[in-house]
Amino acid sequence: MKNQWISGLVGIVRVKVTGKGVERFLNQLTRNEILIWNVKRHGTEAITFQIKLNDVKKVRGPARQSECKIRFIERAGGPFFLQRLWTNSGFVLGGVAFFALILFLSNMVWGIEIKGASPATEYQIRKELKEMGVKIGKPQFTIENVDVIQRELTDQVKALTWVGVELRGTTYHFQVVEKEEPEKPKIYDAQNLVATKKATIVKMFVEEGEKVVSIHDHVKPGQLLVSGLIGKEDEKQKVAARGEILGETWYKSQVELPLESTFQVFSGEEKRKFYLDISGAEIPIWGFGKHEFQEYEEELNTHQLKIFKWKTPIAVTTKTIREREEVNRSYSEKEAVKRAMDLARKDIKNQLPEDAIVKGEEILHQSINNGKVKLSILFQIIEDIAKSQPIIQGDENDGRNKNDGNSTS
Amino acid sequence: MAKKWSQLIRNWMTQKMELPPDVMMDLPRITMVGQIHIYIENHRGLLAFSDREVRLLLEQGQLLVKGKAFVIKMILPEEILLEGKIDQVIYINE
Numbered sequence: 001m002k003n004q005w006i007s008g009l010v011g012i013v014r015v016k017v018t019g020k021g022v023e024r025f026l027n028q029l030t031r032n033e034i035l036i037w038n039v040k041r042h043g044t045e046a047i048t049f050q051i052k053l054n055d056v057k058k059v060r061g062p063a064r065q066s067e068c069k070i071r072f073i074e075r076a077g078g079p080f081f082l083q084r085l086w087t088n089s090g091f092v093l094g095g096v097a098f099f100a101l102i103l104f105l106s107n108m109v110w111g112i113e114i115k116g117a118s119p120a121t122e123y124q125i126r127k128e129l130k131e132m133g134v135k136i137g138k139p140q141f142t143i144e145n146v147d148v149i150q151r152e153l154t155d156q157v158k159a160l161t162w163v164g165v166e167l168r169g170t171t172y173h174f175q176v177v178e179k180e181e182p183e184k185p186k187i188y189d190a191q192n193l194v195a196t197k198k199a200t201i202v203k204m205f206v207e208e209g210e211k212v213v214s215i216h217d218h219v220k221p222g223q224l225l226v227s228g229l230i231g232k233e234d235e236k237q238k239v240a241a242r243g244e245i246l247g248e249t250w251y252k253s254q255v256e257l258p259l260e261s262t263f264q265v266f267s268g269e270e271k272r273k274f275y276l277d278i279s280g281a282e283i284p285i286w287g288f289g290k291h292e293f294q295e296y297e298e299e300l301n302t303h304q305l306k307i308f309k310w311k312t313p314i315a316v317t318t319k320t321i322r323e324r325e326e327v328n329r330s331y332s333e334k335e336a337v338k339r340a341m342d343l344a345r346k347d348i349k350n351q352l353p354e355d356a357i358v359k360g361e362e363i364l365h366q367s368i369n370n371g372k373v374k375l376s377i378l379f380q381i382i383e384d385i386a387k388s389q390p391i392i393q394g395d396e397n398d399g400r401n402k403n404d405g406n407s408t409s
Numbered sequence: 410m411a412k413k414w415s416q417l418i419r420n421w422m423t424q425k426m427e428l429p430p431d432v433m434m435d436l437p438r439i440t441m442v443g444q445i446h447i448y449i450e451n452h453r454g455l456l457a458f459s460d461r462e463v464r465l466l467l468e469q470g471q472l473l474v475k476g477k478a479f480v481i482k483m484i485l486p487e488e489i490l491l492e493g494k495i496d497q498v499i500y501i502n503e
Contacts, residue, residue: 022458023455023456023457023458026455026458026484027454027455030484030485030486031486033486035483035485036481036483036484037481037482037483037484038480038481038482039458039480039481039484040460040480040481041458041459041460041479044459047458049481
């Protein structure tokens, strides 16, 4: 017996035969190698049976020779099913539309949850997210990667120490750790102020304590500036010496700058391509044709589509191709020196605390060799040079000696 | 007369040489599964079919199957699979 599943695919026809000698007709059909099954009798003169759709033509010949009448009464299987599907295409369309809608909605952002943030920070984060395009109702494949969001957030929102970004289904979860900056209790232990750098003192503002040095004095690192021991020689009192001691310090900076240099920059020309990636096979959706960039960089951004919480093998890939250009920069000597100075200034500012002032600058040495400008510059800086140093018990008799000892170490 | 002689010789040969009789003598081979299925090989055509009775032509004589609610599940030139409730299987020799 042959497998009837295959004939189901090809199509099955139910035939009704009426008349005399139906048995003879059946024998004739079997001799013609037509597969017949489910033969049933209905009353005295009629039988029905099923045949394959491609055997229908073979039935007509024997039917004409016999005294029976045949009628095809029922059609089933592949081609007929497809035909019915076509006539009821509304249902199919509805099903497909439903599936597409679910697929689309599964890939949208439906919630943003922020945990562990104070209201102010939360507001800031939400604002930043809105700027990044993370909003409720946005398709997820237009949004940057989770890692990128995390990096951007930590960069942009100053109050964050760390933020964990997780995309669970259609909801973004943000776990926030804020920088804790408690108010420092302003309790001072007994302390001296000592110099941190070699400097000339320009200005002194002492809140408490006894000045040991005066303006225009040269000090060495570790040298006592303001003593925390006040009072008469015999009965000295310990206080916390506080104050601002501005000293003039010098920094030497070496800068080198080539006169000619080449850079790789993006020209701003770019081409975007969208692909549908179905388990490895790429199908372009948008952005056809080749780019005409000679030098370029490619960036791939892949977003896996999801159904509810399950991943589908379908991914939307965005490929951005940016044109790269080589730019030549050449300076005249004068310009180069100016640029080098700027560089040096920037460099020095990075090294200094924020409240330091650059008082003056002087080029010590300038040379142009092998197409390079070499500068060594001396900067005159005014900055706070005081540093607190606790007074340790037992040393209170002679704080000055102790500090001198420190400075040499 | 000649046909009978050949039959006799075949009969004798199958007995003596222990050959399968259905092959040697064109006899029907009937397989039944309880009362619900009957599978007949080596028939020579359908003579009558109703839901209570099926008559098959054999090389020698006829085979009559009686029962209820017969459906021919499949029919090929020499094979037939019958389904229903089988009560009797009768050989008719004429």
